[in-house]
Amino acid sequence: MRSLRLELPELYRILYDHYGPQGWWPVDDQYHRKNGSDPREEIVIGAVLTQNTSWKNVAKALENLKKNSLLSFRAIIDLPLQTLEELIKPSGYYRLKAKRLKEVCKALIPVEKVASISRDELLSIRGIGPETADAILLYAGNRPFFVIDAYTARIMERAFGISGGYEELRSYFENNLPQEVELFKEFHALLDRHAKQHCRKKPLCDGCPLTEACRSAPVLSL
DNA sequence: CCCCAGGCCGCGC
DNA sequence: GCGCGGCATGGG
Structure with missing residues (x-):
């Protein structure tokens, strides 16, 4: 867990600035x-x-x-x-x-x-x-537990070389962010959004907001 | 036709 | 403790 090229709060900021609030969890x-x-x-x-x-x-x-x-x-x-x-x-x-x-x-x-x-x-x-x-x-419950899913694992592994089981990833997020429920909610939703939009199984790197920080991003040719 | 989606359980090893 | 098959519909 060492090759992250930016801290989690920065990652959150980039995603939030790019995608905006995701409105999770949707309820009627x-x-x-x-x-x-x-x-x-x-x-x-x-x-x-x-x-x-x-x-x-x-x-x-x-x-x-x-x-x-x-x-x-x-x-x-x-x-x-x-x-x-x-x-x-x-x-x-x-x-x-x-x-x-x-x-x-x-x-x-x-x-x-x-x-x-x-x-x-x-x-x-x-x-x-x-x-x-x-x-x-x-x-x-509005309690500060970070939700890890397949999307989160894929982004962290592919973009930052951070891999691990569920509990490992969860403590990684919980230990490297302020314990704020609203931040946890929005961050998870943003990771989900990002995985769907760009970081799919077959990545769509065109226009990805993380290109600069991503270790798997294609090299730009002039 | 294929693969995938906001996992979990029960089993074998 | 980890890997694997089963579970099922709807969309690309």
């Missing part, structure tokens, strides 16, 4: 006002549904739940398994995720728990691994 506040539900429940549910799945597909599943006023822990717990499966089908792995959702909702009701539950306790819930746990802690 209007829906929750109308239904008297808690937007944090939507974050937890979305965090489970988005496991290895594009957000577009997740949005369809969330929309199906909203249409029927079922986007809440209580509704999901009370819903027959098969009905839940049909509603979330667009998000993929729908049989697996229907079971996971029920377990997670049961374990986290009332949703105020996200403010106090320990990371280890979250990890002991079936269907919650490290990334989902940290997403819940950060975006629903």
Whole structure:
């Protein structure tokens, strides 16, 4: 963990200046006002549904739940398994995720728990691994846990030669940034955005804001 | 046709 | 403790 050509706060600044605020985590506040539900429940549910799945597909599943006023822990717990499966089908792995959702909702009701539950306790819930746990802690619980995902790992490895397992990367971020929840939220979202826009599996280096700092950037020929 | 997407679990080694 | 297959839909 030594070859970073810029400090994390600088990396954040470059991405933020280039892409602007990303508006994570997206929630439908209007829906929750109308239904008297808690937007944090939507974050937890979305965090489970988005496991290895594009957000577009997740949005369809969330929309199906909203249409029927079922986007809440209580509704999901009370819903027959098969009905839940049909509603979330667009998000993929729908049989697996229907079971996971029920377990997670049961374990986290009332949703105020996200403010106090320990990371280890979250990890002991079936269907919650490290990334989902940290997403819940950060975006629903407003607590300073940095979310690592495949995008983050790819950017750090490719651009800066920083590789490591989940926990290694997480402590790297948490130890080299001010412990500010809003910074953690925005930084993770920006890394996601950057991976989609430029740092894809097949990198699109044209117009990349990190070219100057990136060790894998193509050499400019005159 | 292929590959990929905001992972996790259970298994074998 | 690490690697691998399974899980599934929708979009490029």
